[in-house]
Amino acid sequence: MARRINIIEVTAKSALSKxxxxxxxxxxxxxxxxxxxxxYCFAIDFTSNARAREDWGGTVAVRTNIIDLLKREIRTARRGIVGVSTITDPYQAIEGRYMLTRNAVKLLAGNGFRVSIQTKSPLVARDMDILTQHPRxxxxxxxxxSTDAKAWKLIEPGSPSPASRLKALSSIQSNGVKTWIFLGPILKGVNDTRESMGRVVEEAGKIGTRIIYDRYKPYRGSSKLIRGIxxxxxxxxxxxxxxxxxxxxxxxIESLCDSMGVTCTYQPDEWKYERSLNYGSIFQDNFS
Structure with missing residues (x-):
C-alpha cells in the first residue's frame, strides 16, 4: 500500500539562499x-520545518510564496549558479500540482542565472520547453x-523507477540540454559491486552523459533510517x-568509466569541473 503523504502549505522568508x-x-x-x-538523505538534518523533518517522506511543506519572493530577489541578486534543489527533490510528484520548480527555473534562466537541476524524477522532462529554450x-x-530493483526499493522506496529516470534523461540529452548522472551515494553492501555500478555507467554511455559519484556519509537523521532497513x-x-x-x-568506478568512454568526476572535485566551464563569461556578456 502506498504511503499517505501529508501536504502542508507554508510561507518562506526568502527564495535564494547561499x-x-x-x-x-x-x-x-x-x-x-x-x-x-x-x-540515505542528508537533507533530513538540514530541513527547518519540524513536521517534514520528523516525518521524513510522509510530510512535505510547500513554500507557496517562493515565486513572488524570487521575482523580487533576482532584481538585485548577483548572477551566479543556482542549485535546484539541494535539500529536497524539486520534481517530486507534488510539483505536478504546484509547478513552483517550473516557474522558478523559467525565471532564473530567463534572467541570466545558471541553473543546475538535480532530481530523481522523470517529471523534469515535462519542462522540456523551458530546458530547450535556455540550453546555455x-x-x-x-x-x-542503482538499476537493481531490490536495491532501489530498499533505499529509495518512494522514488520513481531508475528506468523512468534514465528514459527522461536520455530525452533531455537528445534535445541538446547538458545532463549528468549522480551515481550515489554508494553504500557498502548495497550498490557497490562492479556489476551494479557498471550498469549505471553503461547507461550513461548510451545516453552520452557524464557521471558524478560519491559515497554515503552518515548524518543523524539518515543514520536512524539506515539502521531501520x-x-x-x-x-x-x-x-x-x-x-x-x-x-x-x-x-x-574510474576504471569502468574509462573502459566505457564515460567522463566521471568525484563529487568533492566537481567545483573544479564547474570552474573550468567559465560561466562567468555568460554572466558578464549578458548582465554586465
Missing part, C-alpha cells in the same frame, strides 16, 4: 521534505544509485578499513 557547495552560488528549495523517502543556462542531473552504520563511518574500501570502490 549554497554551502563550492560548485554552486545559490540554492533554491521550493519544498521542504521529500516524498521519495530515501533512507541549464543542466539536468539525475540521481541513479537493517544496515550497520559502522560500515559507513570514517575508519581505515572503510576508507580503504572507498579507495578501492573509487578505482573501480
Amino acid at each position: 549554497s554551502g557547495l563550492p560548485e554552486l552560488d545559490y540554492a533554491l528549495n521550493p519544498y521542504m521534505g521529500c516524498m521519495h523517502s530515501c533512507v 543556462y541549464i543542466d539536468v542531473g539525475m540521481t541513479v544509485t 537493517g544496515l550497520n552504520i559502522s560500515d559507513f563511518t570514517r575508519t581505515p578499513e572503510n576508507d580503504q574500501w572507498w579507495q578501492s570502490t573509487r578505482k573501480t
Whole structure:
C-alpha cells in the first residue's frame, strides 16, 4: 500500500539562499521534505520545518510564496549558479500540482542565472520547453544509485523507477540540454559491486552523459533510517578499513568509466569541473 503523504502549505522568508557547495552560488528549495523517502538523505538534518523533518517522506511543506519572493530577489541578486534543489527533490510528484520548480527555473534562466537541476524524477522532462529554450543556462542531473530493483526499493522506496529516470534523461540529452548522472551515494553492501555500478555507467554511455559519484556519509537523521532497513552504520563511518574500501570502490568506478568512454568526476572535485566551464563569461556578456 502506498504511503499517505501529508501536504502542508507554508510561507518562506526568502527564495535564494547561499549554497554551502563550492560548485554552486545559490540554492533554491521550493519544498521542504521529500516524498521519495530515501533512507540515505542528508537533507533530513538540514530541513527547518519540524513536521517534514520528523516525518521524513510522509510530510512535505510547500513554500507557496517562493515565486513572488524570487521575482523580487533576482532584481538585485548577483548572477551566479543556482542549485535546484539541494535539500529536497524539486520534481517530486507534488510539483505536478504546484509547478513552483517550473516557474522558478523559467525565471532564473530567463534572467541570466545558471541553473543546475538535480532530481530523481522523470517529471523534469515535462519542462522540456523551458530546458530547450535556455540550453546555455541549464543542466539536468539525475540521481541513479542503482538499476537493481531490490536495491532501489530498499533505499529509495518512494522514488520513481531508475528506468523512468534514465528514459527522461536520455530525452533531455537528445534535445541538446547538458545532463549528468549522480551515481550515489554508494553504500557498502548495497550498490557497490562492479556489476551494479557498471550498469549505471553503461547507461550513461548510451545516453552520452557524464557521471558524478560519491559515497554515503552518515548524518543523524539518515543514520536512524539506515539502521531501520537493517544496515550497520559502522560500515559507513570514517575508519581505515572503510576508507580503504572507498579507495578501492573509487578505482573501480574510474576504471569502468574509462573502459566505457564515460567522463566521471568525484563529487568533492566537481567545483573544479564547474570552474573550468567559465560561466562567468555568460554572466558578464549578458548582465554586465
